Amino acid sequence: MIYSNQNNLIDAINLKKVIESLRLFNSKERFFMVGQILGNPDFKPSQTFVKEIESNLNLELPIDLFTAMDYHLDWLYASLYLVFNNGQNKIFSNDEKLITGYQEDIDFIIAFVQNNQCHIILIEVKGVMGWTNKQLRSKAIRLGKVFGQKGDKWLGIVPHFLMMSPKKSKNIDVSDWPKWMSLKGEIPWVKLSVPNGLYKVTRCDKYGNAYKDGTFWILEPRQKQRKLPSPSYA
Numbered sequence: 001m002i003y004s005n006q007n008n009l010i011d012a013i014n015l016k017k018v019i020e021s022l023r024l025f026n027s028k029e030r031f032f033m034v035g036q037i038l039g040n041p042d043f044k045p046s047q048t049f050v051k052e053i054e055s056n057l058n059l060e061l062p063i064d065l066f067t068a069m070d071y072h073l074d075w076l077y078a079s080l081y082l083v084f085n086n087g088q089n090k091i092f093s094n095d096e097k098l099i100t101g102y103q104e105d106i107d108f109i110i111a112f113v114q115n116n117q118c119h120i121i122l123i124e125v126k127g128v129m130g131w132t133n134k135q136l137r138s139k140a141i142r143l144g145k146v147f148g149q150k151g152d153k154w155l156g157i158v159p160h161f162l163m164m165s166p167k168k169s170k171n172i173d174v175s176d177w178p179k180w181m182s183l184k185g186e187i188p189w190v191k192l193s194v195p196n197g198l199y200k201v202t203r204c205d206k207y208g209n210a211y212k213d214g215t216f217w218i219l220e221p222r223q224k225q226r227k228l229p230s231p232s233y234a
Contacts, residue, residue, distance in 0.1 A: 025075035144178035151180030
């Protein structure tokens with residue numbers, strides 16, 4: 001018998017059911033489209049990336065991995081709840097208010113079963129924009145409710161959190177984050193390769209000043225601190 005800390009009795013639960021449950025909610029068309037176009041329908045990560053994950057989280061990943069992108073937090077909670085409550089076709093209580101109806105998601109998920117534990121790696125990504133403490137704190141609070149402040153809400157489930165970005169973010173306040181989301185006070189981080197020379201368009205007034213209702217637009221570098229070459233249209 002296996003118990004969660006909610007005193008839910010589980011009959012000899014097979015943790016592989018968690019992977020099956022996660023898979024049933026993975027319905028983003030982008031996942032299937034990108035997988036088909038690139039000839040990698042299961043989104044199997046490269047060995048180079050796997051080694052980076054292993055190094056940052058002190059894990060050893062098996063070959064058999066479940067992966068998904070843009071995975072809704074509603075789906076994540078529902079996947080766990082159904083397995084640990086002998087999921088059936090019935091109406092479930094939302095007393096914890098963890099099914100929100102919002103499309104708040106995790107950019108990428110990797111999950112696997114190993115040594116009687118189901119590891120769920122949650123990867124949050126930023127490319128050309130940075131994070132704010134307000135954004136991250138909101139997600140940290142939600143994940144704390146899903147997995148518990150110590151990551152022990154569901155017996156046998158081990159959550160991990162990792163960030164990807166071109167540069168490691170500074171001054172991120174993790175003081176009130178769930179303990180499992182950081183290691184020794186630091187958020188595990190993997191460098192995201194993003195090319196230089198990217199541009200954006202900005203609406204402006206006739207003098208080139210940014211203006212949301214402007215009737216003109218200008219071209220601006222994504223990273224203003226960098227000196228970028230002017231685009232050539234010859």
